[in-house]
Amino acid sequence: MNLTKRTFGKLAAATAFASMLASSVAAFEPNKPIDFVIMAGAGGGADQIARFLQSVAEKKDLTTRPLVPNNKGGGSGAEALIALNNASDKDHTILVTLNSFFTTPLRQENLGIDIQTFTPVAMMGVDPFVLWVHKDSGITTFEQWLDEVKKGDYIMGGTGKGQEDSLVITYLEQNFDLKIKYIPYSGGGAVAKDLAGKQIMATVNNPSETKGFYQNGDVVPLLAFSDERMPAFPDVPTIKEKGKDFSYYNQRAVVGAPGMSDDAAKYYQDLFKTIYETEEWQAYMESESLSPLWMDPEQQKAYWKTQVENHKKLLAEMGE
Amino acid sequence: MEILGLLTDGIFVSLQPINIMLILVGVTLGLFIGAMPGLGSVNGVAILLPITFLVPPGSAIIFLAAIYYGAMYGGAISSITLGIPGASTAVATTFDGRPLALKGRASLALVTAAVASFIGGSVANVLFTIFAPLLAKVALIFGPPEIFALMLLAFATFVGLGGDDLPKTILSICLGLVFAAVGFDEISGAPRLVFFDISGFLHGINFLVLAIGVYGIGEMIWTIESTRGEITTTEAKMSVKGIVSDAKEGMRRGWKGTAIGSFLGFFVGILPAAGATPGSLMSYGVSKMISKNPKEFGQGHPGGVAAPEAANNSASTGAMLPMLTLGIPGSPTTAILLGGMVIWGLTPGPRLFTDQPEFVWGLIGSFYISNVFALIVNLSFIPLFIWMLRMPFTVLAPLIFILSVVGGYAATQDMHDVWLMLIFGFGAYFLRKLDYPLAPAVLAIVLGPIAEPTLRQSLLLSSGDATIFLTRPIAGPITVIAIILILLPAFKMLKDRMKGPKSNPAG
Numbered sequence: 001m002n003l004t005k006r007t008f009g010k011l012a013a014a015t016a017f018a019s020m021l022a023s024s025v026a027a028f029e030p031n032k033p034i035d036f037v038i039m040a041g042a043g044g045g046a047d048q049i050a051r052f053l054q055s056v057a058e059k060k061d062l063t064t065r066p067l068v069p070n071n072k073g074g075g076s077g078a079e080a081l082i083a084l085n086n087a088s089d090k091d092h093t094i095l096v097t098l099n100s101f102f103t104t105p106l107r108q109e110n111l112g113i114d115i116q117t118f119t120p121v122a123m124m125g126v127d128p129f130v131l132w133v134h135k136d137s138g139i140t141t142f143e144q145w146l147d148e149v150k151k152g153d154y155i156m157g158g159t160g161k162g163q164e165d166s167l168v169i170t171y172l173e174q175n176f177d178l179k180i181k182y183i184p185y186s187g188g189g190a191v192a193k194d195l196a197g198k199q200i201m202a203t204v205n206n207p208s209e210t211k212g213f214y215q216n217g218d219v220v221p222l223l224a225f226s227d228e229r230m231p232a233f234p235d236v237p238t239i240k241e242k243g244k245d246f247s248y249y250n251q252r253a254v255v256g257a258p259g260m261s262d263d264a265a266k267y268y269q270d271l272f273k274t275i276y277e278t279e280e281w282q283a284y285m286e287s288e289s290l291s292p293l294w295m296d297p298e299q300q301k302a303y304w305k306t307q308v309e310n311h312k313k314l315l316a317e318m319g320e
Numbered sequence: 321m322e323i324l325g326l327l328t329d330g331i332f333v334s335l336q337p338i339n340i341m342l343i344l345v346g347v348t349l350g351l352f353i354g355a356m357p358g359l360g361s362v363n364g365v366a367i368l369l370p371i372t373f374l375v376p377p378g379s380a381i382i383f384l385a386a387i388y389y390g391a392m393y394g395g396a397i398s399s400i401t402l403g404i405p406g407a408s409t410a411v412a413t414t415f416d417g418r419p420l421a422l423k424g425r426a427s428l429a430l431v432t433a434a435v436a437s438f439i440g441g442s443v444a445n446v447l448f449t450i451f452a453p454l455l456a457k458v459a460l461i462f463g464p465p466e467i468f469a470l471m472l473l474a475f476a477t478f479v480g481l482g483g484d485d486l487p488k489t490i491l492s493i494c495l496g497l498v499f500a501a502v503g504f505d506e507i508s509g510a511p512r513l514v515f516f517d518i519s520g521f522l523h524g525i526n527f528l529v530l531a532i533g534v535y536g537i538g539e540m541i542w543t544i545e546s547t548r549g550e551i552t553t554t555e556a557k558m559s560v561k562g563i564v565s566d567a568k569e570g571m572r573r574g575w576k577g578t579a580i581g582s583f584l585g586f587f588v589g590i591l592p593a594a595g596a597t598p599g600s601l602m603s604y605g606v607s608k609m610i611s612k613n614p615k616e617f618g619q620g621h622p623g624g625v626a627a628p629e630a631a632n633n634s635a636s637t638g639a640m641l642p643m644l645t646l647g648i649p650g651s652p653t654t655a656i657l658l659g660g661m662v663i664w665g666l667t668p669g670p671r672l673f674t675d676q677p678e679f680v681w682g683l684i685g686s687f688y689i690s691n692v693f694a695l696i697v698n699l700s701f702i703p704l705f706i707w708m709l710r711m712p713f714t715v716l717a718p719l720i721f722i723l724s725v726v727g728g729y730a731a732t733q734d735m736h737d738v739w740l741m742l743i744f745g746f747g748a749y750f751l752r753k754l755d756y757p758l759a760p761a762v763l764a765i766v767l768g769p770i771a772e773p774t775l776r777q778s779l780l781l782s783s784g785d786a787t788i789f790l791t792r793p794i795a796g797p798i799t800v801i802a803i804i805l806i807l808l809p810a811f812k813m814l815k816d817r818m819k820g821p822k823s824n825p826a827g
Contacts, residue, residue, distance in 0.1 A: 048662055059373045076509055079522040110517075160509035161509040166509075181783075185506075197463060211647070215670070
């Protein structure tokens, strides 16, 4: 174990070195601090990931100028999208996104944001959603859960309306013929806490948000919204096994400002590929149950298209 | 007694030379970061987070915790000497700290703040050490209705004070609530009150922007007008003897505030939604309420400095509790610390105490050491800050202006907020001319963003039935006390009217 880890570390260091060499001959080098915009407030899941990325870049000395985190969580990410759209220095402005990258421009059309104009940089991984209940509920399978919800008066919590959690829960309601009372919270941490405190009956937290409570045995996973069973929860069935063609992930991606020069785009793409391949990031993905989903820039653009279509449909089902 | 052994081990861990050095550097850095308006512990911890990759995780968090601690002490300094809140947690300290400085008693205010901070921190450390796992359960019991009831209580302490003009107090609260509502509606997930589609309003009105506007700019204009700039705020010379006698006086007159701040601050701090800022404001309100001379508060009462300062230190330790035991940050700063722990490969949560005892107890031990160091460092810098105040106000005023502008910008790094801060400054000046109390508006913009979502979440939980606040075992009593406090001034008025004819039958 130790040996493989070390070999891997060496490998990662070698790639890092190689790409450093590569980037030293590249046409673009940042000549001032990089504005590293985060589409969420300080302390949330997206913020944690951004700061982790920054820390890896810092630790391995991957950038000539630092990445400076800049939290712009206002308006469900609208503030961050506007900041990127109007960036004065397009070659030094990048954004860490989550799914509000897709939903916010759809829900707030007056912003005039077209995400297809943004510059793809890197897909660092996707965060699957999982259905959780408190252990005291005695529920251990998805079927039992369905029976319980159908008794009525069922209360679930999640992030704000129109955001990821509410989309997943609306999908459950409509496709399993359920009626659920939805309580919106400011962030995933607060949701996880109120499930552990039994203020609400179930959640669809990302595993990283409720990790501590899961390890302590307070909460029980029932169903994963991933395409395949998650390595961290091998006994938890996926929604596909329950006969629905559905999966839902929060994207953890980096994008560049619209109109970024090709050289700068190439620089950031190489930089985040290097970070992606580090031992640190791979270990982080494993411990926080992120799924790898590496894509090249073309694939990312295509992915954005399908995600926008999917979210349009989900939002329409919600009546948004 | 097992705890005592673990704690001793923890203290020994933080007494290792590298850790001692980190604590000393961290506390000093924190003190200055906290004293810089606009920069608070959040910024300090976030900026210095990457540095911690050079040392082992245990030492890294000790360093960050020392910064956090130092910033809590430092926030009071600019609140008292310049009247600009150094950090959001020290806004309540300006209420009485600034008047004391204007009376030439800056040293009394600074020493009281330092001693109260030390006591608040110490009480919190002991509570943390003994009750940590138990208190984590309390934080879980507090759902939306309980938190809303607590917020109601906080508002009640400001309404029910009786000292200020009641309608004006209520109007001031409403103004603060409107500002708090600007930006984004968490529940419906939609933007709201984005005036003229200016994107700067999307992130809402930052509380520090209002506080610096009101207390930095507004106060400055007021002082220039009332004194024509011909004052020097203090002439006092500092000596060790002076510090001792100030400490004695501060504690004699401020011991109640210190006690309230220490316990209330800790309790509010452990609730994940709250944190040190609401904790310090509530402690101020309660201290004023139970004081024999509530009218002295706001005029320069040491109790008005001691309460928020004891509370913000106590709350900052308290806020560590849900972070460590539940993995849920109790304040923005602990949110960053939490991110740091994840980066170092530690999982905060119910299992941290059993899985990583050396880490946890090393950290707790460092609280004790940091607290002592912060007191010493702080006291030794007081003469420097006093010296600053010996400048004539004509020199000090431009300095205050510059620091306010920098502070307004630093909070969000957006020029929009600097303009907003200036507008608030002028607005505050006029409101003050009309004798409106402004502290309630500041309280409202802090508590509004906590009170509103919890109110709506509670009503969603109960399908619109407001009795949820009365029927839950913990929310119920808190709500009842809050309502009584709100109605108290009305009862008093009624009583005075009933008495009126009796004592003066001819009239």
